[in-house]
Amino acid sequence: MTAPGTTAAHRVEVARVVPVEASVAFAWVADLRTHPRWMVATRLQSPAGHGPELGDRCTMASGPGARRDPGSTLGRLVIVDRMVVERLERPSTAAARVGRTRLRKLGRVLLGEAGFDVVPMDAGRCRVVWWEEAWLAGPLPRAVTAPLVGLALRGFMHLSLGRLARALDRRR
Template structure:
């Protein structure tokens, strides 16, 4: 997302992890939003996605301590709703040493900006997943105040989630 002239560029938060699977498998897990609730901490997909990622697909994720609870309960209301649209999908190739990329635009109401995953082929049994976010709170507080807090929360959330993904993928062969 290109910021408006004079606007401050969102702070980039990036977390990477080597996972024990070939790049096409890792890409299938990080690009397909239907798999996210299986490895991203305290997250649910609202609605349904009929297929894997295609440019133009829209989705809503709910994340937070109450994301997996009944939304009518007090804890169930403690979630951040994240509406997104897929803007780029490039599948990886280990044979061609081609990096896989997916990029999403965050549409609010809480977070705006861009996010994505890059999957770097390493060899037939490993790849490097890079999860990046250039997200910021939609308001009403100034970004100079909220950006450091958003970056801290996103970084922790992303590290824990990528660790869960790596463990899940390591267990696939068992």
């Protein structure tokens, strides 16, 4: 139940079983530098440090023109997403411990949170859950923009997790 005066979160969640051990999948989803390798129409616009660490900051550009136009930040339907890593817990298949990341979106275009949960299944498989609670910064209220952002995100997330699964399968 939502407290009076607050807006209910609009969470979008997509999951996929991938054919690798949880620590391998976690390395790919937690390290922001790997995201352009498997996220559809995404490029890393500013560095994310030297590996997944709390406090890492980065800027991603996503959209139809993101890969074609590396010099542009906003043209061709490109959304710039500035983020900081706020949670980073590595998984353990032996201890059946779920790996978790959480990123806070820092605004200009998108606000909210996003993250990945990597659930160990066995020595050769895990379930990657990508979730986002995001909305547009700006004059329209969160209650209006969150469902619209969620619609776009759901398709983007499905396609991207499929690419992640194929990339990880090729590495076996």
